[in-house]
Amino acid sequence: MTGRLASVNLGGVTEAEWAGDASGRSGIDKRPVEGPVLLGVDGVAGDFIGERAHHGGPDQAVYAYAEEDAAWWSAEIGRSIRPGGFGENLTTYAVDVTDAVIGERWAVGSALLQVTKPRTPCTTFAGFWGVPDLIKRFTVRATPGAYLRVLHEGEVGAGDPVEVVDRPAHGVTIGEVFRAMSLEPELLPRLLDAPDLPEQIQEKVRRRLAGRS
Structure with a gap:
């Protein structure tokens, strides 16, 4: 399967009451860049990360969101959502991000990426959009976008194929x-079949399953 990058987006420093870290700064407001x-x-x-306890690091080095899913949200809330509006680094086109398999590898530009985990919505996200019930709506919609590891460092740009x-x-x-993890706990045992799922999530799954038994 081959899609492409619609845009590559970087975030500067945004200071706001809704920002997630203790200093009130966030990098969620990402904008497309050239080159x-x-x-x-x-x-x-070049991408600012405000709350490093929950963002960045090897298991979530890059965040991708599908242009098609963004279009659904644009219609749902009645306003245009530009690329980067989900805080994503990579806006994809013709890539089924929701159905990406944990551990699958994407060749993009000169980089090699690996799908690791979904994004969890947070209050910073809701504050940035100005939609108070966004976390609930985002959870029900269940098109969270994907975090990726960088297995081979490299450069990417808008228009690059995603293979x-x-x-x-x-x-x-x-x-x-x-x-x-959010809606259908009966699916939890399946997650242990995915060895490339970050250990933090695997441990959380094991704890939940132990609590149910």
């Missing part, structure tokens, strides 16, 4: 992980 951008193991060059070069046979998807 190549370096994707590193710990994050995207899925490897897809694990277990079939556990971004959407399935999100629903299991």
Whole structure:
């Protein structure tokens, strides 16, 4: 499967009452940039991350959201959502991000990326959009976008193809992980079939399953 990058987006410093970290600063307001951008193991060059306890790091170095899912939200809330409006670094086109399999690898530009986990909505996200019930609505919609590891550092730019070069046979998807953790706990056992799911999530799954038994 091959799609492309509609845009690459970087965030500067936004200061606001709704911002997530203790200093009231956030990097959620990302804007499209021209030219190549370096994707590193710990994050995207030039991208500000305000709350490092919950963003950035090897398991969530890059965040991708599908242009098609953004279009649904634009119609749902009745206003245009520009690329980067979900706080995503990569806005994709013709890539089924929700059905991406945990551990699958994307060749993009000169970088090699690996799908790791869905995004969890937060109060910063709701504050940035100015939609108080956004967390609930985002959870019900269950198109969370995907975080990715950077397996091979490289540069990417708008228009670059996104090629899925490897897809694990277990079939556990971004959407399935999100629903299991938020809406459908009966799916939790399936998540342990995905070895590339971050250990923090695997441990949370094991604790929940132990509590149910």
